[in-house]
Amino acid sequence: MMYKTREVKVGPYTLGTGHPVRVQSMCNTDTRNPQATAAQICALENAGCEINRVAVPDMQAALALGEIKKRIHSPLVADIHFDYKLALEAVKQGVDKVRINPGNIGAIANTKEVVKACLDHGVAIRIGVNAGSVKYLKSVAGQVDLSDDKWAEVMVQEALEQANILEQLNFKNVVVSLKSDDFARTLKANELFASQSDIPLHIGLTEAGSFLSGTVKSAIALGTLLQKGIGATIRVSLTEDPALQVRTAYEILKALHLRQYGPNLISCPTCGRTQVDVAGTVKELEKRIYSDKELLRLSTGLKIAVMGCAVNGPGEARDAAFGIAGGRGEGLYFEKGQTLFKLPQEKWVDFLIEKIREFGKQSHTEGK
Secondary structure, X not given: OOOOOOOEEEOOEEXXXXXXXXXXXXXXXXXXXXXXXXXXXXXXXHOOOOEEEEEOOOHHHHHHHHHHHHHOOOOEEEEOOOOHHHXXXXXXXXXXXXXXXXXXXXXXXXHHHHHHHHHHHOOEEEEEEEHHHOHHHHHOOOOOOOOHHHHHHHHHHHHHHHHHHHHHOOOOOXXXXXXXXXXXXXXXXXXXXXXXXXXXXXXXXXOOEOHHHHHHHHHXXXXXXXXXXXXXXXXXXXXXXXXXXXXXXXXHHHHOOOOOOOOEEEEOOOOOOOOOOHHHHHHHHHHHHHOOHHHHHHHOOOEEEEEOOOOOOOOOOOOOOEEEEEOOOEEEEEEOOEEEEEEEHXXXXXXXXXXXXXXXXXXXXHOO
């Protein structure tokens, strides 16, 4: 079953069915330091991040948002809990979206003020429901052992209740997130919500963990949801540099053929036949490509192969635009499966970079 959603505007982006899945991250700087926070956001933008969120724990942080906004080029999201006045100030400072839960910012009059401010300034609202903080679970803490289905049910119930508060105030520029650190609970909650509402979902596996384990869990969970048409924005929550979170998100989207960002670089795992440095070549290629905006642009959509030997070289990588198959200190250069000539290993990276420029310019010219 494929799910369809309404459209929601966040800055220059339209989210929802039929629009690209946008990549989001969150700063780990102190928002009260606008210089450091803006610098990190600019670094994230260079890594391809399209929407950036910052924590707003107090009024000093809220007042810094305007200065941050002046220094960046992407939509800014203010993450706020409990104090509706922080949301009002964030809107005044020019953010593009606020992350709140209407039910935990006090009286309905508080929510009405926030909604009016967001309507007046074209600001979206994200309702965030994390498994560990739903009201029902707090009320039965330690008393029950919930099944994954029950977890999903209570998460969705709370999300719908929160969304309904905004719906009754005729506010529809809403995104919802339902996150857990558990694959099954996250999957079930998002599928259940998508079957009951047309509100777009921001998806992620919260507290996913370290790079390796967190990437595996996130790829399985988010990949499953995205294949069903669930997910308007995506965040990979790794205990890592936020820029690596962004790169990982794009790799998930690329693997699902939902977005293109940089090359599709394929390489073999190597074996006892390998007599060249495949791993070093791949790492250097990626470093060069992802640190150069022009190379990144030209390489986007290109399938490039770096193979360890002739056994899994031009044959297995025949659909690559071009690549190298290693030998003893040298390699066979091939294009679309056809071997052309040999090349010493020390020249591989520079040569492949030049081929990226050549093929990239050609493909961009043909696409005009």
